Amino acid sequence: MRTFRHRTAALTAASTAVLALALTACGGDGAATKSAGPAPSDSAAAGDSGRPAEQADTSQGNDAAKDGATAHTTGKTGAAKGSGTGGNGSGAAPACNTKDVAISAAYQDGPPYTHIVLTAKNTSGHRCTLKGYPEIQFLESHRENVPPVAKSKPQLPVVLNPGDPAYALVKLSDGGVDENNEPVTDFSVTLQGGSGQAAVKAPGREGIAVDPAKWATGYWTYELRNGADDF
Incomplete structure (x- = not known):
């Protein structure tokens, strides 16, 4: 009986020693874990701004977008201010005078001579605008101007650079032998919007034959056009 008690006591003492060693080892691991300290916070990773890193990057992107939008708006404003009236500047060209x-x-086509073509050539050193149609007076007995043909009116004003010509087709008569024609060797032309009156020599040795019931004039154009100037 004594021997069993001694063995039991020895086993108990050994078990106690092993348990103490195990607890010591566990306590050492816990100490090592505690000594590492807490993990760095998101605020520390973000820097002095105190914002998370991802939030800081997003804010910087928003600031850049705002700067870009401001620049785009400024560019539009600058373009709008810089825009002006385009085209050939016809509004700045004064009306042509007869000077x-x-x-x-000149005759148009052959006999019977029912039409002539007026040519107005810019002989000045500046641009000018030929407005409307030529105001023609063929006869002293008929002081009214030759009426214009509406379909020959161009869409834009005729602006002539120095040396450039413009044209107007003029109908004299229908070319019939029974018409009440009158001979004309020269006639006058006035320019709308301008000043002065030009004396124009009629083509041909004997001049032209005009019928006040049939005559008509086209508008000034850069060139004669089929259809619009057929009358």
């Missing part, structure tokens, strides 16, 4: 252009007349 600015040389006006001549």
Whole structure:
């Protein structure tokens, strides 16, 4: 009986020693874990701003977007201010006077001569605008101007640079032998919006034959156009 008690006591003492060693080892691991300290916070990773890193990057992106939008708006404003009236600047060209252009007349096609073509050439040293149609007076007995044909009116004003010509088709008669025609060797032309009156020599040795019931004139154009100038 004594021997069993001694063995039991020895086993108990050994078990106690092993348990103490195990607890010591566990206590050492816990101490090592505690000594590492807490993990760095998100605020520390973000820096002095106190914002998370991802939030700081997003804010910087928003600031850049705002700067870009401001620059885009400024560019539009600058473009709007810089925009002006385009085109050839016809509004700045004054109306042509009879001193600015040389006006001549020529037959169109062969006999019977029912039409002539007026040519107005800019002989000045500046640009000018030929407005409307030529105001023509063929006869002293008929002081009214030759009426215009509406379909020949161009969409834009005729602006002539120095040396440039413009044209107007003029109907004299229908070419019938029974018409009440009157001979004309020269006639006058006035330019709308301008000043002065030009004396124009009629083509041909004997001049032209006009019928006040049939005559008509087209508007000034850069060139004669089929359809619009057929009358």
